[in-house]
Amino acid sequence: xxKKLLLGLLPILTLVIFSFLSFTTTTESTKYKCxxxxxxxxxxxxxxxxxxxxxxxxxxxxxxxxGEDEEWYHDIPEWWSFYGKRRPDIDAIxxxxxxxxxxxxxxxxxxxxxxxxxxxxRFETAVEDQEYYKDDLExxxxxxxxxxxxxxxGFIRYVRMLPQ
Amino acid sequence: xxxxxxxxxHLALAISSSLFLCIAAITGIILAFEPISEAIYSHAxxxxxxxxxxxxxxxxxxxxxxxxxxxxxxNGALLGSVITKAGDSETxxxxxxxxxxLGVPREKAAIFKFATNLHRSLFLKxxxxxxxxxxxxxxxxxxxxxxxxxxxxxxxxxxxxxKIEKEYFTQYYHVILGRLFLIPILxxxxxxxxxxxxxxxLLPKVKISxxxxxxxxxxxxxxxxxxxxxxxxxxxxxxxxxxxxxxxDVEDYFxxxxxxxxxxxxxxxxxxxxxxxxPFIAFxxxxxxxxHTGKGSIFWSLVLLISxxxxxxxxxxxxxxxxxxxxxxxxKTSYYDKDEAEFIVLVGSESxxxxxxxxxxxxxxxSIGKKVFVSELNMYEQYSxxxxxxxxxxxxxxxxxxxxxxxxxxxxxxxxxxxxxxxAIVGFGSLAYPDFCQYALDIDRLLETxxxxxxxxxxxxxxxxSFTAFKDWISLWSKKTGIxxxxxxxxxxxxxxxxxxxVVNRSAINIDDTFLLQLRPKRTANFESGDLLSFYxxxxxxxxxxxxxKIDGDILLAIKKHEFGICSNYFSTxxxxxxxxxxxxxxxxxxxxxxxxxxxLISNGTGIGPFLGMMLTDKNIAKTHLFWGGRTKTSxxxxxxxxTKGILDQKILSLHLAYSQxxxxxxxxxxxxxxxxxLISRVLVNQGTIMICGSIAMQKDVxxxxxxxxxxxxxxxxxxxQQNNQIKMDCY
Numbered sequence: 001x002x003k004k005l006l007l008g009l010l011p012i013l014t015l016v017i018f019s020f021l022s023f024t025t026t027t028e029s030t031k032y033k034c035x036x037x038x039x040x041x042x043x044x045x046x047x048x049x050x051x052x053x054x055x056x057x058x059x060x061x062x063x064x065x066x067g068e069d070e071e072w073y074h075d076i077p078e079w080w081s082f083y084g085k086r087r088p089d090i091d092a093i094x095x096x097x098x099x100x101x102x103x104x105x106x107x108x109x110x111x112x113x114x115x116x117x118x119x120x121x122r123f124e125t126a127v128e129d130q131e132y133y134k135d136d137l138e139x140x141x142x143x144x145x146x147x148x149x150x151x152x153x154g155f156i157r158y159v160r161m162l163p164q
Numbered sequence: 165x166x167x168x169x170x171x172x173x174h175l176a177l178a179i180s181s182s183l184f185l186c187i188a189a190i191t192g193i194i195l196a197f198e199p200i201s202e203a204i205y206s207h208a209x210x211x212x213x214x215x216x217x218x219x220x221x222x223x224x225x226x227x228x229x230x231x232x233x234x235x236x237x238x239n240g241a242l243l244g245s246v247i248t249k250a251g252d253s254e255t256x257x258x259x260x261x262x263x264x265x266l267g268v269p270r271e272k273a274a275i276f277k278f279a280t281n282l283h284r285s286l287f288l289k290x291x292x293x294x295x296x297x298x299x300x301x302x303x304x305x306x307x308x309x310x311x312x313x314x315x316x317x318x319x320x321x322x323x324x325x326x327k328i329e330k331e332y333f334t335q336y337y338h339v340i341l342g343r344l345f346l347i348p349i350l351x352x353x354x355x356x357x358x359x360x361x362x363x364x365x366l367l368p369k370v371k372i373s374x375x376x377x378x379x380x381x382x383x384x385x386x387x388x389x390x391x392x393x394x395x396x397x398x399x400x401x402x403x404x405x406x407x408x409x410x411x412x413d414v415e416d417y418f419x420x421x422x423x424x425x426x427x428x429x430x431x432x433x434x435x436x437x438x439x440x441x442x443p444f445i446a447f448x449x450x451x452x453x454x455x456h457t458g459k460g461s462i463f464w465s466l467v468l469l470i471s472x473x474x475x476x477x478x479x480x481x482x483x484x485x486x487x488x489x490x491x492x493x494x495x496k497t498s499y500y501d502k503d504e505a506e507f508i509v510l511v512g513s514e515s516x517x518x519x520x521x522x523x524x525x526x527x528x529x530x531s532i533g534k535k536v537f538v539s540e541l542n543m544y545e546q547y548s549x550x551x552x553x554x555x556x557x558x559x560x561x562x563x564x565x566x567x568x569x570x571x572x573x574x575x576x577x578x579x580x581x582x583x584x585x586x587x588a589i590v591g592f593g594s595l596a597y598p599d600f601c602q603y604a605l606d607i608d609r610l611l612e613t614x615x616x617x618x619x620x621x622x623x624x625x626x627x628x629x630s631f632t633a634f635k636d637w638i639s640l641w642s643k644k645t646g647i648x649x650x651x652x653x654x655x656x657x658x659x660x661x662x663x664x665x666x667v668v669n670r671s672a673i674n675i676d677d678t679f680l681l682q683l684r685p686k687r688t689a690n691f692e693s694g695d696l697l698s699f700y701x702x703x704x705x706x707x708x709x710x711x712x713x714k715i716d717g718d719i720l721l722a723i724k725k726h727e728f729g730i731c732s733n734y735f736s737t738x739x740x741x742x743x744x745x746x747x748x749x750x751x752x753x754x755x756x757x758x759x760x761x762x763x764x765l766i767s768n769g770t771g772i773g774p775f776l777g778m779m780l781t782d783k784n785i786a787k788t789h790l791f792w793g794g795r796t797k798t799s800x801x802x803x804x805x806x807x808t809k810g811i812l813d814q815k816i817l818s819l820h821l822a823y824s825q826x827x828x829x830x831x832x833x834x835x836x837x838x839x840x841x842x843l844i845s846r847v848l849v850n851q852g853t854i855m856i857c858g859s860i861a862m863q864k865d866v867x868x869x870x871x872x873x874x875x876x877x878x879x880x881x882x883x884x885x886q887q888n889n890q891i892k893m894d895c896y
Contacts, residue, residue, distance in 0.1 A: 031253060033232065035410045040373070042365050071281065091271070095255075101373065103419075105232045105245075105410060107253035129290050162411050164230070164247065 029111040031164040032146070034064070036123070037103040037157045044128040045097025046155045047072060049079045050108060053138075055118035059083075063108040063121070065090055067097045076126045078134040100155075107164075115141045125155045168514075168567040170316070174309040178482055181302045184286070188299060189475040191283035192352075196469035198276045199238075199458045203465075207257035207266040208240035217403055217420075218395035220260045225389060227263030234258070235405035238460030242400075243269060260400060297360025303353035303475075310342050319562040319599075326887065331517070331629075332488075334481035341474050348471040355456040358448065368445055374428050374438040381414050383432045392434025398422065489516035503548045505537035508585075512541040512557030512569030512603065518592050521626075521634055522556040528638075528649040541569035544576060552645070553587040553617070555607055563602030573610060584616050586645075589623040590637055599883070601625040620644050625864075632896050633860055660698060662745040663687055667738045668718055673725060676799050678770055681735055683719040683744070693777030694754040694894065697721060699746040701730045709749070711857060711894055713777025715806075722773035722802075754855070754894040756783050761852040762817075764844065766866055768793035768833050771858025772803060774894070778855075779810045787852075788815060789843060793822040793833030793862065818843075833858075834865040844870065845877050848885050856893045863895040 036048060047067035052060040059082035067073075074080045083090075098104045110121075123137040133154030139145050149160045178185075224231045224244065229251070234244035245255045257266040285292035315321045317339070318328070328339050361367050389395065402423045409416035409431040417437060418429035428438040458465030502508070507529055511522045526536045537547070541557065560566045565573075589611075591604025601623070608623040621640055626633045635651060642649050669682040683697075696709045697719060708731045713720040725732045738744070756778040757763060765775045765788060772792050779788055790810075794800055800807075800821065810816040820840065822831040837844065847854065854870070856863055867882070870891075874882040885891055 031247070031251070033230075033410065044363075069277075103407075105407065107232065107245075107247065109253075160410060164251075 027111050027113040029109050031107055031109050033105060033162040033164065034108050035103060035105045035160045035162075036066070036098060037159070038098050038100055038155055039152075039157045041100040041127070041130070041155055043100065043130055045099045046125050046127045047076060047097055048104075048136075048156070049076055049122075049124040050106075051079060051082075051122045051124065052110065052114060052141075053120040053122050055120075057120070060114075060119065062088075062090055063093065063110065064106050065094045066104060066106070068094050072126075072128070075128075076124055076132065079124050110141065115146065116143055117141075123152065123156055123159060125152075127155060131155075168316075170309050170312045171567070174306060174313060175482070175486060177302045177306045177309070178479065181299045181306075182479055182483075184295060184299045185303065185475065186479060187286065188283055188296060189472045189479075191279040192472035193469060193476075194275060194279040195283055196458060196465050196472060198273075199460065199465045200462055200469075203239050203460070203462050205270065206237075206239035206241050207259075208237075209259060209261065211261075215260055215400040216396050217398040217400055217406070218390050218392060220400050221395055221406070222390035223260065223263040224258065231408050233405060233407040236400065236403050238454070240401070240460075241266075293360060293363055297357055297363070300353050300356030300360065304350065304357065307346055307350045307353060311346055314339060314343060314346075316561050327889070331515075334484040335488075338478060338481040338485060341477065345471050345474040348467050349475065351455055352468065352471060355452040358452040359456060362449055362452075367449075372426050372440040372442065372446075374426070374440060376428065376438045381417070381430050381432070381437065382435065383414050386432050387434055389434075392429065394427070394429055394434050394436055500535040500537050502537045502539070502545070505535045505547065506549055507534055507536045507552045507554065508547050508550045509536060509538045509554045509556065510541045510544060510572075511538065512555070512566045512572070514558055514560045514566035514568075517629060518556050518558045518566075521590070521592070521629075524634075524651055525554065525556070525638070525649070528651050529647075532647070532649070534647070541565070541572040542575070544572050546579060546582065548583070550581070550583060550585055552620075553581075553585045553611075554641075555587065555589045555604070556592065557589070557604050557607060558592045559599060559601055559603035563599035563606070565603050565606075569603070572607070576610060580614050581616050584618065586618050586620045587611055588619075588621045588641055588644075590634075591623055591625045592629065593625065594628050600627070627893075630896075636860060660747040660749070662700075662747050663689065664743050664745055665719065667740055667742040667744070669740060670736075670738055671802060673736060674799065674802050676769070676795055677725040678799070678802060679723055679725065679736060680802060681721045681723055681738065682715075683721070683746075684717070685719070686743070689748055691719075691748045691750070692755050693781065694756065694774045695751045696749040697746050698749050699731060699744070701734060703730050709896075711751075711754075711771075711774040712748070713774050715777050715780060720773070720776060722770035722776070724770050751894065754857075754892050756781060756855075757853045758783050759851075759853075760785060760787065761850055762787045762789070762847045763852060764789045764791065764847050764854045766791040766833060766837060766854065766856045766858075768858035768862045771856075771862070771895070774857055775855070776803060776806050779815050780806070780813070784815050787817065789818045789820070789847075790816055791820045791822075791833050791836050793824065793831075793836075793858075795825040796823055797826055799823075832865065833862060834869045837866055837869050838873075841873060841877060844873055848874065848878065848890060851888070851890065854885075854891050856891070856895065858895055860895050863893055 034050070038046060045067070047065075049062065049066075050064040051062050054060045059079065062079070062083055074084060093108070095104065095106055119141050120138055121141055122135055124134055125136040126132040131154065136154035136156045137150055137152040137159055139150055146161050146163065149158050151158050220242070221231075224234070224246070228244075228246040229249055230247040232245040232247070234242055237243055242258050242260045243255065244258045245253075246258075247253050254265075254268075256268055258264065259266050281287055284296055286295060288295065315324055318324055318326055325343065328336065358367075398420070404421040404423060406421075407419040409418060412431070417431055418427075420427040420429060425439060425441045427436055429435070430437055454460065455464070458468045507526075509522050509526050511519055513519050522538060526538045529536045535549075541555070557569055558566050589604050589608050591601030593601040604623050604625065608619070611617050612619065621637075621644060624637045624640070626637070638649050638651050641647075664686040665683040666686055667681065668684045669680070671680040673679045691712060691714060693712060693714045695712045697712050699708050699710070701708065710721045710723065713722075721735075723732050723735055725736045754774070763784070765778065767775055767790075775790060778784065779790065790807075792800075807816070807819065811819065820836045822833045822836050824830045824832055844854070846852075856866055871882045874880060874885065882891070
């Protein structure tokens with residue numbers, strides 16, 4: 001009887017230990033100020049999605065969403081195929097759309113072990129009734145690139161990031 | 165029926181846009197609550213108006229590790245994006261004086277999200293947005309045609325806010341509220357269109373572009389933000405948003421958006437690098453958005469709320485009016501071919517109500533086997549077998565023909581009748597408007613000139629669609645032609661709620677078959693002399709109305725017993741203690757004025773009824789003159805006791821009596837009026853009131869006397885006083 005109870009407790013115990021371990025092993029993360037400057041296009045404000053991609057180019061995490069109206073999210077197909085499945089709460093990392101010629105500064109948080117390890121950052125843009133750029137801007141996260149001014153090829157003119 | 169282009173556009177546009185307009189109006193009602201709730205829960209502090217931008221920036225940079233940007237929302241609250249000392253990145257409302265966190269932005273409620281989407285795009289994205297913009301545009305035209313229609317109806321733009329005649333509830337409030345809400349509705353529609361145009365980039369571009377050379381920023385000397393001259397000079401209330409420099413790089417700067425311009429400021433020494441004024445279009449966009457959404461103003465949001473509600477009401481009332489008009493037109497039948505008919509009935513009607521009377525007349529004729537043809541005045545042509553021409557026409561605006569009669573004059577002069585015809589004209593209108601029944605008189609003058617036409621009756625004027633007056637004309641026409649017509653009284657479908665009244669007294673019937681009936685309401689009733697007692701006899705269920713005199717809380721009616729009058733006969737047999745069921749209809753147009761100006765009461769026969777009550781009220785402060793016309797001196801005895809009381813109490817200043825059956829000379833009440841030129845002129849000029857109650861024939865004669873008097877002695881048309889509400893009538 002006693003044995004049985006212990007056996008039953010074992011998986012729970014392991015789970016607790018593992019989760020404790022995984023908790024402590026969470027790496028430090030850094031906040032980055034991120035400035036997005038748009039080109040002088042005309043039309044509605046652009047939806048800009050900032051995502052973290054792994055080395056193979058798969059979505060890892062949503063870092064920031066410029067654009068608050070969920071109705072339009074499915075019009076950003078690449079990201080939607082990742083986000084749309086589970087739709088985690090992103091209220092804390094959501095801002096307004098950015099219009100042509102304007103700029104927006106947001107604060108994003110990236111775990112330190114994602115830098116210099118082949119991870120990439122992607123800026124995806126879409127404007128109502130206009131083009132959709134799945135990688136308006138994309139670069140590998142290294143301690144060097146993360147401080148650079150990077151030019152976009154769609155609605156984004158450039159992006160600057162600054163560690164806090 | 166031909167209707168005017170204005171009315172047609174007003175209706176056609178309203179119908180075609182109704183569904184979407186309804187959606188937009190209802191979602192508009194919901195959305196009006198958003199700025200209201202935002203304003204109520206706002207974190208705005210009232211005493212930050214004097215604050216300079218320098219002080220605010222100092223407070224914020226002191227309190228937070230990093231300030232990314234902040235904006236002042238329409239309610240005046242400061243919403244900043246900051247990194248706190250704890251290292252968290254937050255977007256929060258901040259007190260600009262202390263720098264304290266006041267709260268976090270509330271998420272837009274799901275209902276508002278839903279309503280916004282439906283309101284602006286019907287969930288159809290760009291297509292929907294275009295549609296909504298287009299509907300807004302239609303709403304502008306509907307509002308403008310509405311203004312034109314009111315102006316026409318009132319007889320000119322100057323009379324736009326003059327009194328409106330009440331025909332029935334929906335029509336009355338359609339016009340009343342229309343006048344009131346045209347302006348806000350126009351604003352909503354115009355700004356709606358503007359916002360759509362902007363959305364589809366159909367307006368000139370308004371983007372401000374700052375031209376400057378990145379490399380030329382001075383980084384020396386370095387001054388504290390709080391000491392920037394430019395920040396000290398700007399007050400927080402003029403600020404829309406401030407974006408802080410991205411980094412301490414030379415190329416980064418402050419971006420200030422103020423209420424009228426944008427500034428780029430050097431982050432080291434506070435020098436203005438670039439300054440751009442907003443162009444006019446930018447202001448227009450800002451105002452459009454503010455006026456359309458009501459953001460930042462509870463008052464304007466409430467105006468928008470009520471306006472949206474009124475749109476829904478206009479749609480309801482507009483359709484009711486249309487249906488009503490259709491109904492009165494649908495019974496319009498051409499009973500016979502125009503060349504077979506002997507009786508030609510032509511109608512001039514703007515709203516269709518005149519057709520109701522024309523049809524009653526035509527139906528009565530055809531029910532006794534006469535061949536009738538009914539049409540509009542605009543359709544006038546030759547009628548080969550016609551013997552009678554009967555014209556029913558309203559007047560529109562200032563003596564103008566109604567739309568479906570506009571062509572009559574030219575048609576008639578081109579092709580005057582070739583057969584001899586007997587004609588009669590009935591004019592419909594309201595005494596509240598100047599040029600009462602003018603168009604009917606114009607037609608009469610036109611027809612008179614033709615030798616083939618013989619005038620059977622003088623043109624007859626009917627006020628406020630009075631059915632009694634109409635019946636009166638029918639009997640005149642019947643007498644003249646020898647054709648006995650039975651007009652069916654339209655049965656009122658809705659009977660008012662009745663209350664019991666006890667008979668307190670009934671006088672004996674005098675030599676004129678007249679008697680007084682005194683009733684006491686069993687339950688407390690609120691009424692005044694001049695109101696009407698409505699009674700439905702069991703025999704025919706047709707409403708009878710009696711003008712009330714209120715004496716010591718009782719109702720006193722002066723009733724003439726007619727030989728075959730169901731109701732008057734019934735009343736003449738009532739005994740003390742009997743109970744009858746009736747209702748009281750307020751008739752505020754015929755109440756004794758509460759001003760201290762003199763009042764002249766003119767009546768004949770039982771028309772004295774309501775005046776008996778008015779004379780004795782507390783409102784009457786020794787300022788009343790009474791004119792009465794009866795048959796003999798004995799006729800007066802019925803009212804003796806009340807009149808004596810009035811004289812003894814000094815309620816009656818002067819009493820003028822006329823007897824038509826007494827002595828050699830027959831005197832009528834209008835003859836007395838004619839003699840009292842001084843009195844009448846004085847009362848009219850001093851803005852006193854003349855009240856007339858009695859038979860229609862007496863009313864006409866008295867009005868004629870007053871018209872002459874007004875024009876010759878005072879050199880102004882009587883209609884001036886009528887518009888001023890100085891002449892009140894209740895005749896039958």
